Amino acid sequence: MSQKQYWSDLQDLSNINNKVEVANDEFKEELPFDLSDSVFGANTPRRDFLKFLGFSTLAATIVSSCEMPVRKAIPYAIKPEDITPGVPNYYASTFVDGGEYCAIVIKTREGRPIKVEGNELSSITKGGTSARVQASVLSLYDKARLRHPMADGKEATFEAIDRLVKEGLAGKTGYLVTASMMSPSTMEVVTQFLAKFPGVKHVVYDAISYSGMLDANLASYGKRTLPTYHFDKAKTIVSLDADFLGTWLSPVEFSKGYSAGRKVSAKNPVMSKHYHVEGMQTITGAAADERAICRPSEVGAVAAALYAAVANGTAPSFASAKLNKVITDAAADLKKGNGMVVCGSNDMNVQVVVNAINDKIGANGTTVNWVTTSNYKQGSDKAVAEMVAAMETGQVGAVLMHGVNPCYDYLDGKKFAAALAKVPLTVSFAERLDETAQKCKYIIPDHHYLESWGDAEPKNNYYSLQQPGIAPMFKTRAFQDSLMVWMDAGQTYGDYWKLYWNTRLSGQANFDQALQDGVIEAEGPMPNGALAFAGNVGGALAAIQEKKAGSGVELVVYQKVGIGYGGAWSNNPWLLEMPDPITRATWDNYLCVSPKRAKEMGAEITTFNEVDYHKHVAKITGANGYSITLPIVVVPGMHNDVVAVATGFGRDKNVGRAAASDATKGGKNAYPFTSFNGTNVEYSTTAKVEKTADTYEVAITQTHSSYEHRPVVHEFTLEKFKEDPKELQKERGHEIGHYSSLAWEEKEGKGEHHGGGHEEHLATPEMEEGFRDNGTLYDKVPYEGIKWGMSIDLNSCTGCGACVVGCMAENNVSVVGKYHVLRSHEMHWIRIDRYFAGDPDNGDTIQTVFQPMLCQHCDNAPCENVCPVSATNHSSEGLNQMAYNRCIGTKYCANNCPYKVRHFNWMDWNGADCFGDNIYEDGRRDDINDDLTRMVLNPDVTVRSRGVMEKCSFCVQRLQDAKLSAKKAGRPMRDGEVRTACQQACPTDAITFGNMNDKESAIRKIRHEEQQERTFYVLEHIHVLPNINYLSKIRNTSEVVANDETGKKDLMYTDHI
């Protein structure tokens, strides 16, 4: 056994029979038959059955006797030269959403974008993506997008609005409100616009503010900007409440760097050490080596204590021993050099102290780069507050808003809306009728970013060009174009932009190259350097001291890894259905509460447990009196006095069907809990939480299937791994060693050892081979040519969910909606299982590990044997193939799958059925059945219909395509030529995929050479021979969360052997 006992939820831990019962039912469905004792006494007796039989036979006959429909084949009238039907085109571009940046490549088919991938030429994001980047292509085809400009709520023409806006702007004071802008050319347009209208001021407003950090940097270094963090160079990373792998600043960039420092092998057992202090449970906290919890109001004090420990060696004196230990250890490690402290607080004083620590430990110029700074955020809370105050006086003539939605995400949306009503000219560039656009006089919708020309400068002198993947679909106009029309610039932004870059890059050839590459970067490593620290540490420390630590319950407003701050993402079904990495909940926000507090509130597991989706509802009242009711979801690892609510929910119905908040889904708005303290916005508040008598259904996915306590994850501490890297090999050898040779061979002296208990029996590729051949009665299957294999590094996986959404986009995986997730009907081909270890009542002890789980493509697959029609069978390349058109839907395969990765189409999710939409009785259609939304579907992958099973195919369409390219070129396939969608999406390179028969392939090297010690297969001993292996999790900690703490024995041995 590895060192720990894992549990997927609290129910699992307490092992109440209920969970077992639930898990026993693979399909939690009432059968549509009446199973009464007496056939004739039943509600649907035999005669009804015969009627149904007769009807269905007749229906089938009638349908099949229909004439074949006449189909049309319509070619292009004039075929564009660069489009070949059936062959994708790729365009390098840039994903920008406010301050979020990712260099991307757009895949288009016949002129429509169907997939977004990372651009590997970028030295910032290095080809990584996030769930949002992956999902952005679905937002392009969002039905809720505005299709024309509007004036006073009615359709209008650009010309009419232009005239009125120009009149309204002339000589007036006003505000141009935008989110943080990284585009140099847009900035120039804005500057010219402001010069033309001197009364107009530019205010940068960010829904999630980093104003405190920017102000602190201004005070410390004289530059109101953000540094570049080199996580890859850091040996010690201390994060104070900064969720840098999930939501903080630039998670894709940080994930790339962070994971680079955590690739560990037996030959090179070195990795960074990550200390984490937070109030709630985030994926960054889950990845941390040492994690301690504190109140959000204590973060400043923790920073101060860390500063004191680093500067003077003062021992911290918090009530929590774990917190003290983490601070002391972190300070000791930081002093060794190559350290880095990041902090998620929006308090300027806290950030000044963090800057001071980074300065003290010599991080400036090494891990924290002040020469190449980042432009992700520019917002100023003060400026926004001043603007709202000015608007309230009624003296403001005009407000133009781009990329912002303050009526929803400002700390007091109602106040903003009231102030906005006093402004005579209000213009929104929103792409949908969001909460703010509704209150604006004119709406001139901007293009979607996939329809836009543009650029970005995410870091100084690091540029990224944006080119469209599709011509604008609706009557929309670029934001810059609107400004240029109003200031009579006499040219379009497109021309301006081309000229701008042609001039900057000196020549068309360079411009073309830059457009092809997507990024403009200088050769060589990123310029790095320090700035002299000039912050007033004493003052900051005193200010922190002054603030009293909160008492009672504190509420944290946080962002979900999926939909983040909200915006258009709130209406993105891919993101809404992507389970939250920690809670595994979909479609809602809720109140995250620690297990202990839940118990105290009477919302503990014995009555309404984790398995039951009915959750107790709590009434939450913030310090400012804002009050909402939300269901309670128990999250191990939370501070006992901290509750958390996610942003992005509680949206208006006009934001979109998926976003619309109602009594059954969509959650509540959390932004009003935030407050402004005179300098910055605070994202935590004291709160009152009371349990109500109500319950609410929350669709949580992890409890939908169970391994019944069989160990599936292996984790070791770095120390232990260094000491004996072969421990996992020994364990595996113990399990599969019996089969390395056959009993009769042993007698002849060929075999080595038979029977268990042999200590030094290491699992090696040879032993695996023996296990493969001797552990079965079947003949050996030769895999000629190609044998696909995948390796997943549990040390790299952060649980961010980019792979889940990437897979949905690539494979037309259906969204089923909250109601069906509740019934375990979710269709994700890859899920990320989350396991906790530790004492649920003590949040400090909780350690979390993520395990991506997808079809293991077993060579001895249990699903294949039970299919009565051979719809699932094995290919000569080791793929477990699923032939949808052959499947008759018995679901035996899903029942027999030990990994629970098969999903049944209970409904016609994508309108694939010839019977039309059969989901709603009232004639409603799901958005994915709309012609617009269906444009996102990948034409190379079948859209599955009702009644068939589906599962991961290893992106077989990509495999086939890569093989075909190689065949056309007359050469063998190259390693790395084909990548699965999950692999390509992953920002931490956790997934390796390739041909095991290729001696030089990366996958073979991992399994046989580099990572032989960490390789394991999930449920290897049952001899299903998976083609996916995992690499054990190595945590750089001394603390082992042992089983004894929970007083529980190993359930695998008690229950199953």
Place this chain on the structure above:
Amino acid sequence: MCINFADCVVVLPRFYIKEKLIFSIFIPVPESLKPMFRICFRSVLSIFVVLLLCNVQAKAAPDGKALFMSNCASCHNPIKESTGPALQGIRASLPGGDWVYKWVHNSGALIASGDAEAVRVFNKYNKTQMTAFPSLSTEEIDAIFKYVDEYKAPSAAPAGATAGAGAQGATESNSWLYTIITLSLVLLVIILWRANTSLRRAANEKDDVPNEKEIPLHRSKLVIATTAILLFIFAGYWLVNGAINEGRQQNYQPLQPLYYSHKVHAGINQINCLYCHAAAEKSRQAMIPSTNVCMNCHKQIKEYTGEADHQLVTAEGKKVNGTEQIQLLYKYAGWDPEKKEYNRDANGNILATPIQWVKIHNLPDHVYFNHSQHVKVGKVQCQQCHGNIEEMDEVYQFAPLSMGWCINCHRQTEVQFTSNNYYSIFTRYHEELKSGARTKVTEAELGGMECQKCHY
């Protein structure tokens, strides 16, 4: 009754265990059909010999006409000015030596090099650069000019009657004869049997032997049982076959919005399939050409002059005026034949409308088929699946496009195993080929019959 052996796929039941043939049953051919076999064999042999001879001839000298038709005809006419000049006798007016070869291989380079004559020609023809043909050899270019110089405008005399028609008629009458003979023999058997029975009954009556009571046929249990079983079998067979064929449409020949004759284009004028279906080697779709591709040639070819050789007729026998169809094309393409230019909108975009062809070859959505895999990698001829397309005026679906049909081909087709380096990874097969243990590698042996090769 016409038996066309070329279309028959005879499946012989075989029984394998671990790839060893245990037994197979041959379906014996009836004696009466043997003469037909002989006729077929003879005609096939003679066709083969003729084809072989043609081939040898083709190897001996490049075929100027074919080369002209496939490479030049879209822009040049031997005796008329079109996009490019009339080519007859043009060589005399051009500089001698290698000039003309250089021009053909890459006129752009010649112009760029500042060659005076090249620049003059370029300017004369509206600065339209001629497509480069680097692959044409000097012999082939010579052959093209030879053909062009010898070209005469087509005379009105009709071509000779087709030779095959008579032979076909003979086969047909033969098979009718066999049918009639078989039927009369069956009739004879029945008559004799009835006569025999009646005579025996009469004899029995005479000898006072009691006759069995005659049961009418419709009461006979034997007859009823046999009929019922036969009916069940036939009905089942019919139902199952019908169900299997559901959605299949072999021989589907819909009426198209524009009468486009593949025979005129691919057959008579020998335009390469890939000229229009250019994506067949690149993409999963062969691609139906857009109207601007048609206009590459039809800017010049304004009328159909081949009525004498080949009258255009629809499947219903209605005569079609080819010139009218070309005019219809102009409408779709947005071409003004009077002004000789495209109609354009205010932004300079050509006002073309796509032709809404009726799709003939329909595969279900759950089937992935890739043309380039078959055409480029597998080197499969278009005709293998689409039939003799160069003989079809209106295209019909030649193959059943059923899974059985696909699989049958995958089962039998030999892969270009040694010539394509991709397959070098299949080391065992290569060793076996070298050692002589196997003679070929079929598609099926490389996994060509697995579900997820076509269904994903």
